[in-house]
Amino acid sequence: MEESHRTKETFNVTPWEVSGPVDYDKLLHQFGVKRLDHILLSRVKKLSGERLHPMIRRNFVYAHRDLDLILNDYESGKGFFIYTGRGPSGPMHIGHLVPLLFNKWLQDTFDLNLHIQVTDDEKFVYKQDAKWEDIDHHTKQNLIDIAALGFNPDKTFIFRDSEYIKNTYPLLLKIAKKITLSTARATFGFQNETNLGLTFYPVYQIATTFFEEKRCLVPCAIDQDPYFRMQRDIAESLGFKKTATLYSKFLPSLTGTYGKMSSSLADTAIWLDDDEKKVKNKINKYAFSGGQATVEEHRRMGGNPEVDVSFQWLKILFEPSDPKLRVIEHDYHTGKLLTGELKQILIERVNSFLIAHREKRKRTEKELDRYMYSGKLAKQMWGKQF
Amino acid sequence: MEESHRTKETFNVTPWEVSGPVDYDKLLHQFGVKRLDHILLSRVKKLSGERLHPMIRRNFVYAHRDLDLILNDYESGKGFFIYTGRGPSGPMHIGHLVPLLFNKWLQDTFDLNLHIQVTDDEKFVYKQDAKWEDIDHHTKQNLIDIAALGFNPDKTFIFRDSEYIKNTYPLLLKIAKKITLSTARATFGFQNETNLGLTFYPVYQIATTFFEEKRCLVPCAIDQDPYFRMQRDIAESLGFKKTATLYSKFLPSLTGTYGKMSSSLADTAIWLDDDEKKVKNKINKYAFSGGQATVEEHRRMGGNPEVDVSFQWLKILFEPSDPKLRVIEHDYHTGKLLTGELKQILIERVNSFLIAHREKRKRTEKELDRYMYSGKLAKQMWGKQF
Numbered sequence: 001m002e003e004s005h006r007t008k009e010t011f012n013v014t015p016w017e018v019s020g021p022v023d024y025d026k027l028l029h030q031f032g033v034k035r036l037d038h039i040l041l042s043r044v045k046k047l048s049g050e051r052l053h054p055m056i057r058r059n060f061v062y063a064h065r066d067l068d069l070i071l072n073d074y075e076s077g078k079g080f081f082i083y084t085g086r087g088p089s090g091p092m093h094i095g096h097l098v099p100l101l102f103n104k105w106l107q108d109t110f111d112l113n114l115h116i117q118v119t120d121d122e123k124f125v126y127k128q129d130a131k132w133e134d135i136d137h138h139t140k141q142n143l144i145d146i147a148a149l150g151f152n153p154d155k156t157f158i159f160r161d162s163e164y165i166k167n168t169y170p171l172l173l174k175i176a177k178k179i180t181l182s183t184a185r186a187t188f189g190f191q192n193e194t195n196l197g198l199t200f201y202p203v204y205q206i207a208t209t210f211f212e213e214k215r216c217l218v219p220c221a222i223d224q225d226p227y228f229r230m231q232r233d234i235a236e237s238l239g240f241k242k243t244a245t246l247y248s249k250f251l252p253s254l255t256g257t258y259g260k261m262s263s264s265l266a267d268t269a270i271w272l273d274d275d276e277k278k279v280k281n282k283i284n285k286y287a288f289s290g291g292q293a294t295v296e297e298h299r300r301m302g303g304n305p306e307v308d309v310s311f312q313w314l315k316i317l318f319e320p321s322d323p324k325l326r327v328i329e330h331d332y333h334t335g336k337l338l339t340g341e342l343k344q345i346l347i348e349r350v351n352s353f354l355i356a357h358r359e360k361r362k363r364t365e366k367e368l369d370r371y372m373y374s375g376k377l378a379k380q381m382w383g384k385q386f
Numbered sequence: 387m388e389e390s391h392r393t394k395e396t397f398n399v400t401p402w403e404v405s406g407p408v409d410y411d412k413l414l415h416q417f418g419v420k421r422l423d424h425i426l427l428s429r430v431k432k433l434s435g436e437r438l439h440p441m442i443r444r445n446f447v448y449a450h451r452d453l454d455l456i457l458n459d460y461e462s463g464k465g466f467f468i469y470t471g472r473g474p475s476g477p478m479h480i481g482h483l484v485p486l487l488f489n490k491w492l493q494d495t496f497d498l499n500l501h502i503q504v505t506d507d508e509k510f511v512y513k514q515d516a517k518w519e520d521i522d523h524h525t526k527q528n529l530i531d532i533a534a535l536g537f538n539p540d541k542t543f544i545f546r547d548s549e550y551i552k553n554t555y556p557l558l559l560k561i562a563k564k565i566t567l568s569t570a571r572a573t574f575g576f577q578n579e580t581n582l583g584l585t586f587y588p589v590y591q592i593a594t595t596f597f598e599e600k601r602c603l604v605p606c607a608i609d610q611d612p613y614f615r616m617q618r619d620i621a622e623s624l625g626f627k628k629t630a631t632l633y634s635k636f637l638p639s640l641t642g643t644y645g646k647m648s649s650s651l652a653d654t655a656i657w658l659d660d661d662e663k664k665v666k667n668k669i670n671k672y673a674f675s676g677g678q679a680t681v682e683e684h685r686r687m688g689g690n691p692e693v694d695v696s697f698q699w700l701k702i703l704f705e706p707s708d709p710k711l712r713v714i715e716h717d718y719h720t721g722k723l724l725t726g727e728l729k730q731i732l733i734e735r736v737n738s739f740l741i742a743h744r745e746k747r748k749r750t751e752k753e754l755d756r757y758m759y760s761g762k763l764a765k766q767m768w769g770k771q772f
Contacts, residue, residue: 197562
């Protein structure tokens, strides 16, 4: 009873839908995951020998399962590997980069093998109106965007589910055999009208955690937890290790800090191919502001960076310097910095990121081949029959 | 109410279980399939230009869906292809050969492409205690037994589900997307404890009917109808043709004419590697007899070939000559032929078949490669991405 008093608006977080004002503390309890505490953060920092990534030191990456075991394995020399994914349902926007960029930081910092699963199968069976050709097209485009982020070409394996199935199918069957229909329904909320493609898919998302003998760490947004909860229920019975996870919150959409950036509302997301003018117009028009109604009021009362999307984007993605971020926060809070000026900072950052991204994108063809087929890890993986 | 009066013992026919005294007429109505009538049989005979196969002229192959459309397509020059399967859950017994031999006759008679699906995936997820290595071993052995039957090496494609998945997965996804969980539950009787491998499998059994543009004919035992009922519900929405089917009854196990020969009761089946002595002992000991209790009674009252398993096996598999079969039937019925003598006839036929089979088995390695990879049809199929 008490809980329903506290939150008036309900929220819902599943791998396929995030709606309402997400209460991230409540999610910890709902899912049974742990908050990243000070002790763990110090261990990560110490072991990395580097400054923590802004996402983690600013509490955007905020929860985990068994991160302590991962750090033990790293300390003892056993090591670990990481895994992330991309659902190629359409073109990519800024929000899609969040887990990829965080994985890149982990890979670089701890010198890790990274597997990137491109779930063309999932997106095809999920999107009722999608043709296979559409998904195939988006997949090819997404692959270039992913490759442009500059992962380690000998320690990164990017694979399409539909292509790598050749090597994974027996492993998928072993996993599928361990999961009953009733467990799948309870975990994912499958309904009578859910199709057989979608009910089978979780098996594949679990399989990647078994790609190496080392323990797996999955850094992803917290909506993916059901897959890994299920993985942890069955891993040991198959002779594998329970995966560890590291969960982030969602990057807010331009229009508000609720939920996550959505592909279905094209104008409220910044797409990787949005040109400079588009970026400027979208941010100016849609970015939800924590400022006051007039310049005079803003000067007098100050703005609220906590709900201001431009500030949040800078905090999560575009302003790595803590002193600089603090100045922006202070100036906005005291009314010295106007909303238009804050937006201008973000516009510049987003545009310079996108310009550089599109430049890199042009030169990634060779890298993509290494990530997918010819690099050291990729070659190893194609030689592996599960 | 009337129905439950008529049949005291209930029977159950699903792709995974056949139990009780099967009422084949009742099955026609239950499944909504048609009986093979005289007109269709004459058309098959006329078009084949040959005598009908004993299984079909003796009413063992007895029901169908859309066989008339298949014959139309054949007459008009469009042609058709056939497809059968084998679930490699263990070694093969005589009963497993029934659909394969009938398909071979169809292939030879109508000069058809034949696809043989070896469902290692299904059997692994179905058999709770099976390891993948076990299924893999049985699959390899089964493949040799199948190849030894002597199919047309340029018109036959034998494939393992787990291997050909490389080419079929996107097609599987298209099919899976068309089938809801509730339809699958209603069609196959999936329960809460059914695993996700088994719920996904029907998709693959349907996929093979889409391997060619021509209409597919599936000659198989009637327990497989649920798959093809489902195929017919979705085929056209995917741009394919509804499959036709041709259904047989079940070869009775040695111990009785109920149900079908079961792999789980090793002694009541004749295995392809049973030696001459074993065959003799099993048939003498277990073959259910329609004869009388003593020789004297048998001479006086005669036997009942309808329930006699030895006679039924001759009728279905081992005595192609109608006149000879009629003599045996008559002599047994009138008491001239004793049960021991009838069994002796069957023992000789089974042994000479098995000796020849094992001889052919030794020489099939090259043929197997053609069926699976290097023959004309196999090569075509490996070049095909669905």
